Amino acid sequence: MTxxxxxxxxxxxxxxxxxxxxxxxxxxxxVRMIYQQLPVSVTGTMVGxxxxxxVLWPVVPHWLVVVWFLAMVANQAxxxxxxxxxxxxxxxxxxxxxxxxxxxIGSAISGCIWGSAALLFFIPGSxxxxxILVISIFAITSVAxxxxxxxxxxxxxxxxxxxxxxxGINLWQGDALHLIVAFISFCVMLGVVAVGHKYxxxxxxxxxxxxxxxxxxxxxxxxxxxxxxxREVADQLSRAKSQFFAAASHDLRQPLHALGLFAAxxxxxxxxxxxxxxxxxxxxxVEALETLFNELLDLSKIDAGVVKPQLTDFSLQTLLDxxxxxxxxxxxDKGLRFRIRGCANYVYSDPVLLERILRNLxxxxxxxxxxxGVLVGCRRRGPTVRLEVWDTGVGIPVDQQERVxxxxxxxxxxxxxxxxxxxxxxxxxxxxxxxxxxPLELKSRVGQGTVFRVDLPLGQRPVEAVRTPSKGVRxxxxxxxxxxxxxxxxxxxxxxxxxxxxGWGADVIASQSTAEALECLRASEVRPDLIVADxxxxxxxxxxxxxxxxxxxxxxxxxxxxxxxxxxxxxVEEAKSAGFHLLLKPVxxxxxRALINFKLKHPATDR
Numbered sequence: 001m002t003x004x005x006x007x008x009x010x011x012x013x014x015x016x017x018x019x020x021x022x023x024x025x026x027x028x029x030x031v032r033m034i035y036q037q038l039p040v041s042v043t044g045t046m047v048g049x050x051x052x053x054x055v056l057w058p059v060v061p062h063w064l065v066v067v068w069f070l071a072m073v074a075n076q077a078x079x080x081x082x083x084x085x086x087x088x089x090x091x092x093x094x095x096x097x098x099x100x101x102x103x104x105i106g107s108a109i110s111g112c113i114w115g116s117a118a119l120l121f122f123i124p125g126s127x128x129x130x131x132i133l134v135i136s137i138f139a140i141t142s143v144a145x146x147x148x149x150x151x152x153x154x155x156x157x158x159x160x161x162x163x164x165x166x167x168g169i170n171l172w173q174g175d176a177l178h179l180i181v182a183f184i185s186f187c188v189m190l191g192v193v194a195v196g197h198k199y200x201x202x203x204x205x206x207x208x209x210x211x212x213x214x215x216x217x218x219x220x221x222x223x224x225x226x227x228x229x230x231r232e233v234a235d236q237l238s239r240a241k242s243q244f245f246a247a248a249s250h251d252l253r254q255p256l257h258a259l260g261l262f263a264a265x266x267x268x269x270x271x272x273x274x275x276x277x278x279x280x281x282x283x284x285x286v287e288a289l290e291t292l293f294n295e296l297l298d299l300s301k302i303d304a305g306v307v308k309p310q311l312t313d314f315s316l317q318t319l320l321d322x323x324x325x326x327x328x329x330x331x332x333d334k335g336l337r338f339r340i341r342g343c344a345n346y347v348y349s350d351p352v353l354l355e356r357i358l359r360n361l362x363x364x365x366x367x368x369x370x371x372x373g374v375l376v377g378c379r380r381r382g383p384t385v386r387l388e389v390w391d392t393g394v395g396i397p398v399d400q401q402e403r404v405x406x407x408x409x410x411x412x413x414x415x416x417x418x419x420x421x422x423x424x425x426x427x428x429x430x431x432x433x434x435x436x437x438x439p440l441e442l443k444s445r446v447g448q449g450t451v452f453r454v455d456l457p458l459g460q461r462p463v464e465a466v467r468t469p470s471k472g473v474r475x476x477x478x479x480x481x482x483x484x485x486x487x488x489x490x491x492x493x494x495x496x497x498x499x500x501x502x503g504w505g506a507d508v509i510a511s512q513s514t515a516e517a518l519e520c521l522r523a524s525e526v527r528p529d530l531i532v533a534d535x536x537x538x539x540x541x542x543x544x545x546x547x548x549x550x551x552x553x554x555x556x557x558x559x560x561x562x563x564x565x566x567x568x569x570x571x572v573e574e575a576k577s578a579g580f581h582l583l584l585k586p587v588x589x590x591x592x593r594a595l596i597n598f599k600l601k602h603p604a605t606d607r
Contacts, residue, residue, distance in 0.1 A: 022208060022211060022212070024096075025207075025211050026204055026207045026208055026211065027096055027097070027100070028091070028096040029207050029211075030100075030150050030151050030203070030204070030207070031091060031096040031097075031099050031100045031103070031151060032090075032091055032096070033150050033151075034103055034147075034148055034150055034151045034154065035082070035083060035086040035091070035099070035103070037147060038079060038080070038082075038083040038086075039080075039083065040147065041079075041147045041148065042076045042079060042080055042083075044140075044143055044147065045072070045076060045110065045140070046072075046073075046076060048136060048139065048140045048143075049069060049072050049073075051136070052117065052121075052132070052133075052136045053065050053068070053069050055129075055132055056121050056129070056132070059123060059126070059129060060120075060121055060123070064120055064121075068113065068116070068117065068120060068121075071113050072110070072113050075106060075109045075110055075113065076110075078106065079103075079106040082099075082102055082103070082106070086099075100151060100153065100154070103148075103151060103154050104151070104153045104154045104157045105157075106154075107148060107154040107155070107157040107158040108157035108158065108161060110158055111157060111158040111159065111160065111161035111162040112161045114137060114140060114161075114162045115161045115162045115163070115164065115165040115166075116165070117133065117136075117137065118133060118137060118165035118166040118168075118169050119165050119169060121133055122169050124173070127177075130181075133166070134166060134181065134185065137162060137163065137166050138185075138188055140162070141158075141159055141162055141163060141188075141189075141192050142192060144158055144159065144192075144196070145192060145195050145196050145199060146199070149195075149196035149197075149199040149200050149203075150199070150200060150203050151200075152196075152197070152200045155196045155200065156193075159189070159192055159193060159196065163185060163188070163189040163192070164189070166185050167182050167185045167186050167189070168182075170182035170185065209233060213233055265496060265499035265500040265502075265503050309349075309350040309353060309435060309436055310350050310352070311348060311349060311350055312348070312349075312350070312351065313346050313347070313348050313459035313460050313461075314346060314347065314349075314351045314459065315346055315461075316342070316343060316345055316346065316347050316378060316385065316387075316456075317342045317343065317344060319351055319354065319355055319358070320340045320342045320376065320378075321342075322355070323340060323355070323358060323359070323362065323376065324338075324340050325581060326359075326581070326582075327362055327366070327374075328598060329581075329594045329595045329597070329598030329599075330366060330591070330594055331366060331373070331374065332594065332597070332598050332601075333590075333593075333594035333597065333598075334366065336366065336369060336371075336372065336373045336374065337372065337373025337374070338366075338373055338374050339373065339374075339375050339376070340375075340376045340377075341375065341376070341377040341378070342378065343378045343379065343380070343385070345378070345380055345385045345458065345459075346458070346459035346460060346461045347385050347456040347457060347458060347459045348456070348457045348458070348459035348460075349436055349438070349456050349457065349459075350436060353432050353435065353436055354436070354454075354456070356428070356432060357429050357432050357433060357438075357454065358376070358387070358389065360425040360426065360428055360429045361389040361429060361452050362374060362376065362389060363425060364425050364426060365389055365390075365391035365393060365450070366391075368391065368393035368394050368450075369391045369392055369393035369394075369449075370393070370394075371392065372391075372392030372393075372449075373391075373392060374389070374390065374391045374392075375388075375389075375390040375391075376388070376389050376390075377390070380458070381455070383457065383458050384455045384456060384457060384458060385455070385456045385457075385458055386453055386454070386455050386456075387453070387454045387455075387456060388451055388452070388453050389451065389452045390449065390450075390451045391449050391450055391451075392448070392449040393449055393450060394446070394447065395444045395445050395446040395447050395448055395449055395450055396442070396444040396446070396450055397446055398444075401442050401444060404426050404442070405426050405427060405429070405430040406427060429452075433454065438454050438455065438456060439454070439455050440452070440453070440454055441453040441454075479501070479504040479505045479506045479596065479600075480505045480506075481505075481507070482505070482506045482507065482529045482530065482600065483506070483507045483508075483509065483526060483527070483528045483529050483530075484501050484506050484507070484508050484509070484528060484529065484530045484531070484532060485508075485509045485511070485517055485521070485528040485530070485531045485532070485533075485550060485558075486498060486501065486508055486509070486510045486511070486532045486533075487511050487512070487513070487514065487517050487531070487532070487533040487534065487537065487543065487546045488512065488533070488534040488537075488563075489512050489513065489534065489536075489537045489538045490534070491512065493534070494510050494511075494512065495510075497510070497532065498510045500589060500592075501532075504593065509521065509524070509528065512537075512538070513537060513538060513541065514537070514541060514545055514546040514549050514550075517546065517549075517550060518549060518550065518553055521550065521553060521554075522553070527554045527556070527558070528550065528554070528558055529558070529559070529600065530558065530559050530560070530561070530596065530599060530600065531546070531547050531550055531551075531558050531559070531560040531561070532560075532561050532563065533546045533547055533560065533561075533562060533563070534562075534563050534564065535562055535563065535564035535582075536564065536565075543562050543563075543564075544562070544574075544578050544580070547560045547562075547580065559599040559600065560580055560581075560599075561580065561581050561583060561592075561595060561596070561599060562578075562580040562581065562582045562583070563582075563583050563584075563585060563587060564582065564583075564584060564585065565584070565585035581595060581599065583595065
């Protein structure tokens with residue numbers, strides 16, 4: 001008899017008679033959850049192993065890299081064998097503790113292998129390769145939080161052998177710089193353990209309440225008053241999950257954002273081609289981690305049922321205007337044409353989830369289009385509105401068109417180039433389309449391009465709806481002699497952003513608050529060309545306040561970019577409603593550079 005799946009409680013079940021019964025149900029469900037996502041864990045681990053091995057191959061004895069690599073492959077193969085047994089027959093009832101021990105043993109072995117990398121691959125005298133090692137180990141432990149923290153024993157079994165060796169090897173060096181790195185590593189370990197423990201506690205409580213509610217709803221099925229109470233509890237659980245995902249997203253985006261800024265700043269100062277290639281590998285690794293983190297978080301939220309459609313009538317043109325504002329800079333930077341043919345129709349759907357679908361489709365189109373451009377169009381078809389995303393890219397063979405919607409499947413990327421994504425974007429599109437009950441169609445010809453189509457129900461137009469005015473065009477700028485005001489209350493991010501912008505030739509006024517920025521501007525008696533502000537500053541102050549104050553002091557609408565680490569829909573919508581381009585942390589330097597170039601060329605786009 002296999003372990004029952006979520007929501008499989010019998011209609012005649014009673015409320016658990018003892019906490020011990022509930023504890024066993026929760027523990028069994030947690031073990032089942034970690035086995036369900038084992039393919040994602042194994043794939044993410046092997047991506048990190050391949051990246052680290054390829055970077056260290058030129059400087060570490062080849063046999064040592066091969067032995068380390070094969071040890072990790074053997075462990076992951078053994079764990080994948082457990083997953084196949086799980087898929088074939090599930091977890092027998094009463095055996096979840098044994099299966100949990102299997103997973104914990106695999107996690108401990110994986111943690112020991114990663115921890116051994118700190119000792120085997122530590123290159124004395126090379127701060128660059130030491131930095132690569134630290135970044136890799138920090139990244140793999142951060143990604144472990146949403147993947148395995150649901151089973152606390154396995155989480156500790158992985159994290160505790162992974163991080164102490166990097167702390168110890170830096171302490172052993174004894175100089176001031178390595179002692180600082182050891183201290184930072186210790187703080188990171190405490191932070192990762194704290195976040196993982198919080199995740200596990202919230203998930204455990206969520207599962208407890210879910211099982212209680214399932215059985216309570218069945219037990220009180222005939223009592224309408226109690227059914228209303230069960231709905232309220234379910235709403236509270238949904239809000240708790242959403243709050244956790246928002247907090248985890250913000251906390252884990254911050255270090256990735258800082259890593260990307262420092263790596264880009266370092267690349268501007270390096271002239272040695274060999275070292276430059278290594279720095280580029282660091283930047284590519286950080287970007288791959290950003291993409292993996294974002295897409296894994298999206299998939300986790302959808303699969304966990306946290307994402308609930310909020311259907312409403314809304315203007316399709318308003319959504320398309322936002323996409324124009326966000327994707328114009330990226331297409332401009334790649335030398336591609338990007339056009340949106342809008343329409344005056346209103347549709348009935350979830351505007352946030354529909355925007356996510358379109359963003360993934362446009363990102364995918366731009367990524368695989370080398371020449372020509374991308375066109376987004378819409379037209380009415382009876383009671384529906386058809387949205388289409390066309391590109392002139394490489395195309396998809398007919399026999400591969402169904403597979404592109406599966407996880408980690410990429411057509412036209414046999415070398416697994418991480419700059420082309422991880423193969424999760426279209427999987428998210430398919431899940432969201434199913435969630436919204438929208439038909440999704442794909443047509444493509446190899447060498448000619450691809451079109452994705454989505455049909456939306458026609459909505460009702462509110463009387464007060466007003467069309468957004470079009471954008472103006474201004475002349476082109478570069479970053480030489482450009483003065484940028486940067487405001488962020490995190491000193492590490494402020495330093496990284498300043499180093500990056502100065503490496504691009506810009507002059508920078510870096511401040512941690514609005515008052516400090518205004519004081520510097522008054523003292524220097526100059527007007528900035530651009531403002532880059534974090535959304536959430538200290539206290540109740542926001543980047544919107546900062547931009548308004550700087551513009552008021554200068555007496556003109558200085559172009560501005562808003563940066564935020566929060567994915568809370570209300571916060572994102574608030575920033576966008578103010579008319580600012582918004583970037584989510586971690587911001588990849590290439591995206592930031594493209595948007596800065598675009599803003600300096602089109603300063604009127606804030607309105």
